Amino acid sequence: MSDFLVKEDQSTEVRIELQYLPCLEYFTCILQYDRVYIDVEEMYVKQTYRNRCNVLTTNKIDTLTIPVKGYEAASSTKDILIDYNQDWTRRHLGCLQSAYGKSPFYEYYAHEFKRVYEKKLAYLVDLNYELLTICLRLTGIKKDIQYNLSGEKISEKGALNAISLINNRKQPDLHKYYNPTPYYQTFGNDFVGNLSIVDLLFNMGPEAKSVLLRSCKSQ
Numbered sequence: 001m002s003d004f005l006v007k008e009d010q011s012t013e014v015r016i017e018l019q020y021l022p023c024l025e026y027f028t029c030i031l032q033y034d035r036v037y038i039d040v041e042e043m044y045v046k047q048t049y050r051n052r053c054n055v056l057t058t059n060k061i062d063t064l065t066i067p068v069k070g071y072e073a074a075s076s077t078k079d080i081l082i083d084y085n086q087d088w089t090r091r092h093l094g095c096l097q098s099a100y101g102k103s104p105f106y107e108y109y110a111h112e113f114k115r116v117y118e119k120k121l122a123y124l125v126d127l128n129y130e131l132l133t134i135c136l137r138l139t140g141i142k143k144d145i146q147y148n149l150s151g152e153k154i155s156e157k158g159a160l161n162a163i164s165l166i167n168n169r170k171q172p173d174l175h176k177y178y179n180p181t182p183y184y185q186t187f188g189n190d191f192v193g194n195l196s197i198v199d200l201l202f203n204m205g206p207e208a209k210s211v212l213l214r215s216c217k218s219q
C-alpha cells in the first residue's frame with residue numbers, strides 16, 4: 001500500500017513542529033503528504049507535545065514530560081535546553097518498562113530508545129529528532145522530510161501550515177488527520193486511541209504501519 005494518501009484539497013506539502021515520541025495523529029499526518037517540513041525554528045510552546053507524550057499504564061494514561069531549562073519568551077524550539085537536574089530519564093525509561101515490558105515487541109525495540117536517552121543530549125530538538133528517526137524507521141514510513149527550515153521559507157513553498165494543529169488540548173473528535181483504529185493494547189479492555197507511537201510499536205511491531213494507514217482520516 002502506498003504511503004501517499006490523496007486528499008480532497010490535493011495538498012502535497014505540510015509544515016509541522018518536532019514533537020517528543022509523537023502521537024499517532026502526527027504519523028497519520030505525515031502519511032498524507034509527500035513532503036514534510038519539520039520546523040525547529042518555530043516558537044516553543046510549553047505544555048504541548050513538543051516535550052511530552054502519553055502512554056498507557058496498568059490503570060491510567062500517564063503523561064511523560066521532559067523538563068526544560070528556563071527560556072526567554074518567544075524562544076525558538078531549537079534553542080530549548082533539557083534540564084537534567086531532574087532525574088526524568090529514569091522515570092521515562094522505568095515507565096516504558098512498566099507499561100510495555102510484557103508487550104510483544106518491547107524486547108526488540110526498547111534498546112534503541114534507551115541508547116538515545118543515555119546520550120543525554122543537551123537540546124530538546126536533538127533528542128526529539130533522534131527518537132523520531134527511530135520511529136519512522138521502525139514503522140517503515142519513508143517520506144521526503146526536511147528539517148531546519150524557518151516558517152517564512154516554508155510558506156514561500158506553499159506548504160500547509162499545521163504547526164500546533166496536532167496538540168494535546170483538543171477534543172478527540174476534532175482530530176484532523178486521525179481516525180482511531182483499534183489494535184492490541186497490553187492493558188485494559190477499552191481501546192485508547194492517539195497515544196504515543198511507542199504504544200503502537202511495542203504492541204504491534206511490523207504491523208504498526210498498516211494500523212497507521214487504516215487510521216488516516218479522509219480529508
